Amino acid sequence: MTTTTTPGADLAPAPTSALSLPRTTATAARVLRQLRHDPRTIAMLILIPCVMLLLLRYVFDGSPRTFDSIGASLLGIFPLITMFLVTSIATLRERTSGTLERLLAMPLGKGDLIAGYALAFGALAIIQSALATGLAVWFLGLDVIGSPWLLLLVALLDALLGTALGLFVSAFAASEFQAVQFMPAVIFPQLLLCGLFTQRDNMHPVLEAISDVLPMSYAVDGMNEVLRHTDMTATFVRDALIVAGCALLVLCLGAATLRRRTA
Amino acid sequence: MMNKASGPPADHLDRPDHPGRAPQTPAVHADGLTVVRGPRTVLHDLAFDVPRGQITGLLGPSGCGKSTLMRSIVGTQAKVSGTLDVLGRPAGHPALRTRIGYVTQAPSVYDDLTVRQNLDYFAAILAPGRAAADRRHSDVTQAITDVDLTTHADSLAGNLSGGQRSRVSLAVALLGTPELLVLDEPTVGLDPVLRRDLWELFHDITARRGATLLISSHVMDEAERCHRLLLMRQGEILADDTPDALRTRTNSDTVEAAFLHLVDQAVEASRTKEHTR
Numbered sequence: 001m002t003t004t005t006t007p008g009a010d011l012a013p014a015p016t017s018a019l020s021l022p023r024t025t026a027t028a029a030r031v032l033r034q035l036r037h038d039p040r041t042i043a044m045l046i047l048i049p050c051v052m053l054l055l056l057r058y059v060f061d062g063s064p065r066t067f068d069s070i071g072a073s074l075l076g077i078f079p080l081i082t083m084f085l086v087t088s089i090a091t092l093r094e095r096t097s098g099t100l101e102r103l104l105a106m107p108l109g110k111g112d113l114i115a116g117y118a119l120a121f122g123a124l125a126i127i128q129s130a131l132a133t134g135l136a137v138w139f140l141g142l143d144v145i146g147s148p149w150l151l152l153l154v155a156l157l158d159a160l161l162g163t164a165l166g167l168f169v170s171a172f173a174a175s176e177f178q179a180v181q182f183m184p185a186v187i188f189p190q191l192l193l194c195g196l197f198t199q200r201d202n203m204h205p206v207l208e209a210i211s212d213v214l215p216m217s218y219a220v221d222g223m224n225e226v227l228r229h230t231d232m233t234a235t236f237v238r239d240a241l242i243v244a245g246c247a248l249l250v251l252c253l254g255a256a257t258l259r260r261r262t263a
Numbered sequence: 264m265m266n267k268a269s270g271p272p273a274d275h276l277d278r279p280d281h282p283g284r285a286p287q288t289p290a291v292h293a294d295g296l297t298v299v300r301g302p303r304t305v306l307h308d309l310a311f312d313v314p315r316g317q318i319t320g321l322l323g324p325s326g327c328g329k330s331t332l333m334r335s336i337v338g339t340q341a342k343v344s345g346t347l348d349v350l351g352r353p354a355g356h357p358a359l360r361t362r363i364g365y366v367t368q369a370p371s372v373y374d375d376l377t378v379r380q381n382l383d384y385f386a387a388i389l390a391p392g393r394a395a396a397d398r399r400h401s402d403v404t405q406a407i408t409d410v411d412l413t414t415h416a417d418s419l420a421g422n423l424s425g426g427q428r429s430r431v432s433l434a435v436a437l438l439g440t441p442e443l444l445v446l447d448e449p450t451v452g453l454d455p456v457l458r459r460d461l462w463e464l465f466h467d468i469t470a471r472r473g474a475t476l477l478i479s480s481h482v483m484d485e486a487e488r489c490h491r492l493l494l495m496r497q498g499e500i501l502a503d504d505t506p507d508a509l510r511t512r513t514n515s516d517t518v519e520a521a522f523l524h525l526v527d528q529a530v531e532a533s534r535t536k537e538h539t540r
Contacts, residue, residue, distance in 0.1 A: 022391035022392045023387070023388055026384060097372075097374070098367050101339050101371065102367065104339065106361075107357070261338065261339055261340060261343075262340075263342060
């Protein structure tokens with residue numbers, strides 16, 4: 001075995017486990033610090049969903065029932081879309097700027113990086129969803145029978161799913177142009193099929209079958225469960241678990257796209 | 264140029280081993296090293312050693328495979344075959360990740376963080392946990408001082424000039440006192456004063472910490488500042504020697520002339536080989 005002649009080498013904990021809490025939190029703190037230097041992005045992330053809900057409330061001024069249903073669905077869809085966009089661009093930048101290569105040449109686990117991003121954007125999603133939910137329920141008269149906390153929970157799971165999807169597709173994008181095109185490719189079909197525009201059982205059977213395997217369908221289902229039932233229903237639990245499971249699965253797929261060695 | 268008259272500085276630096284310890288393996292040992300990128304073989308069957316505690320210059324025209332060789336040593340290059348041992352372990356071994364500092368050609372730092380925030384983050388990856396916080400802080404301050412960016416510590420990396428950004432990238436590699444520093448063209452685009460200061464820093468790092476430096480460049484006058492040289496051309500190593508020995512062997516005044524001489528020789532050799540075929 002070779003001996004080291006440098007002082008301080010004993011300080012470096014060489015073994016790198018899959019997940020290290022200090023490295024994960026350091027990564028999350030770094031991602032949030034980057035965002036803090038970009039206040040306009042933060043403002044847009046937080047304000048746009050609120051403005052959209054406000055707009056929607058007065059678009060359906062004459063039919064508050066419609067606002068209830070679409071508004072609740074959108075509370076789940078916003079975090080998914082924004083986190084998808086932010087994460088796919090952020091990780092693409094990490095890949096193209098060479099910082100990803102540098103990090104992976106260091107003792108950083110792939111799980112640390114992914115969990116760090118999920119943690120940072122998850123925190124942001126909590127703020128975004130809390131403001132949007134609060135605005136919708138208390139000021140715009142969104143009629144929710146269940147607990148607003150459950151709405152928040154689904155919104156958070158959706159944000160994680162969006163982060164996971166963004167991380168995953170960024171591996172297949174060679175430029176920012178391609179990355180933003182993944183938004184219509186990955187998100188729009190789910191948007192059309194999730195039951196926002198029409199009940200899923202009214203769709204063509206083939207489309208209904210497809211919507212059954214798309215995670216956003218369950219996010220919208222879960223929101224509507226909270227809207228109509230006072231208690232946590234079995235369907236809600238199933239929906240929440242499916243969205244969480246999908247997020248976890250895609251996060252693992254995203255970790256698999258990170259390669260320490262590249263051509 | 265420095266060291267020209269004082270003879271090869273390699274003599275007293277050659278064996279930094281402490282008495283009583285087992286003789287050290289070279290910092291990098293390659294044998295039959297071949298790298299394929301796509302349809303092209305970028306490195307052809309290389310065999311060389313990089314001694315410890317010295318500055319080895321990796322020189323050659325752009326596109327000759329310098330960066331690929333460096334990426335292979337650091338363990339980020341795919342499709343590497345043959346033997347490549349780094350600090351006594353196969354290249355890319357997880358235990359090496361804290362022992363090697365690596366600077367890519369394009370500065371790899373976060374443009375939307377300040378210089379200090381960049382270094383704080385990378386330091387936290389190298390030595391995580393609250394227990395190492397003080398040590399991290401002094402490491403970061405030292406690294407910023409080393410690359411002469413103290414007055415810019417709180418500027419966003421994206422607002423710095425090209426040369427300043429590449430120094431931030433270099434500062435990241437200095438964190439955690441690595442035993443081997445792999446620097447891909449660290450002085451490109453810098454003014455002469457800064458280049459001289461950085462070379463003084465490089466010599467200081469080898470002398471004071473006993474670290475090994477592998478520095479690529481296509482500026483030949485920097486070759487004179489290295490203890491040893493690896494001259495590369497088209498994925499092959501033309502020469503592996505000290506600057507003095509190279510000049511003597513080729514009967515040239517400068518390393519640049521020696522390199523051109525060796526290139527001409529290689530071209531001549533391949534031409535006659537083709538001729539006899």
